Amino acid sequence: MRRTPAAPGRASPACREIVTLAVMRPIGTATRGTTNPNRLRRMDRWIAATHGPALRRADHPVAVDLGYGAAPWTAVELLHRLRTAEPRTSVVGVEIDPERVSAAKPYEREGLTFLHGGFEIPLPERPDLIRAANVLRQYDESEVAAVWRRLCTRLAPGGLLVEGTCDEIGRRHVWVALGPEGPRTVTFATRLASLDRPSDLAERLPKALIHRNVPGEPVHAFLRDFDRAWAAAAPYASLGARQRWITAVRSLSGDWPLADGVRRWRQGEVTVKWAALRPNP
Template sequence: MSPRTPSRPVGTVTRGTTNPNRLRRMDRWIAATHGAALRRAADPVAVDLGYGAAPWTAVELLGRLRAAAPRARVVGIEIEPARVAAAKPYEREGLSFRHGGFELPLPSPPTLIRAANVLRQYDEEQVAEVWARLCGRLAPDGLLVEGTCDEIGRRHVWVALGPEGPRTVTFATRLGSLHTPSDLAERLPKALIHRNVPGEPVHAFLRDFDRAWAAAAPYASYGARQRWIRAVRDLAADWPVTDRPGRWRQGEVTVTWGALAPRERPSG
């Protein structure tokens, strides 16, 4: 017997702020790293969860995924009925919109769930429950990508999770706008943003990244991209960086979740 679907959508309404191209860095990373899984899937469904007051991010996700997986379909899911009604005119082959929340009102498990800027308004203590609920809805080869970005997508940090839980954390930026890597701290996802304090791994990571960036200053004469690549190369000597220079050139770096996971807080 399938799990009972809640009578009401699970979650709360977000502010709904969105802009065209805001999630391009996340989308391109997903297409590059998860495209093969989407191509293998019998029914490659991707969910744009909490797409907001306008449907631009779902429309763009479809185009970017289809460049890597031509059979991909996107379902935009929103907890606010008026937003679903406003998005309906944009439906077309491969793109639909539904009313719902974290319960994901779909007939079968999706291959991808993208939840961008959704958990920012929640308490840190609620994140693990939401992650577990969403990961439990994934297809066996599925991926949940949950993170936060600024209003025009220049700075973005996201966590990638499989059915078993969190795997990696990716930092992505428009390099021309970056002063130091720790500028990205303001866009840490909810699971990490309150942990950017001394004694926590994410704080140590950003500290070391800033030091590597400073040491790579001579490479700035060749451009911000070369400086970033050199800084990440040095950072990888002490931190478990999982990606390669091809991704670094995009202004990205990905690290294992275990290296940045919050420390357990004392009880009592």
């Protein structure tokens, strides 16, 4: 189809969008910026495994590492891990602190760029993935829903937002996966050898859930049941922490709507449908 040229003196819609994004003041506040290599490996591998088919269907798959911090390691690693699922994937690191963007520029390469921005996601195209790890911890719980909505409106059709929190070296991690329609699932992931009991993951609940780990709230009931299942599976500890985890998770599946199976459980993960853990009004 032949494209009608823009009228003289008037920029095309695509150009106007680029200009608007370029001059827009970034939305949000800077994080502490702390990061470590391999900190987000559990989240990255889950994304590559579960969202890989969507990336392969995209014409030009683009992922955003939002709020990557004082060093660009997480964006570099995200590119490497997503390209194991879809080699055409590009990654854009977005940071609200311009000094962090300048420091990351030397690490740019084919398929990896860094931009100054925030929750507005300053890309002319809609990305197929936005990963926001350890970004919302400093915000109030009341602000989370609005941030989720803003980020989800920037997603391409079939896109995914992954927002969550992990410890400093990535042993324990909990994240929410959202589509353009809103939250879908919550994933709990851990290094099994370091786990005393599943409720240890409570300290890494995302902001939308961390203050809801109290009696009467669904997430509290889930972690309580998980601890009980873990204790009942103690005899399997002689076969290793992985077998104990799989046994405990399997016993949960009768009462909780799990969204994954043994293949992911073996990685020290379990994913629960958001509707079962949604906070009470």
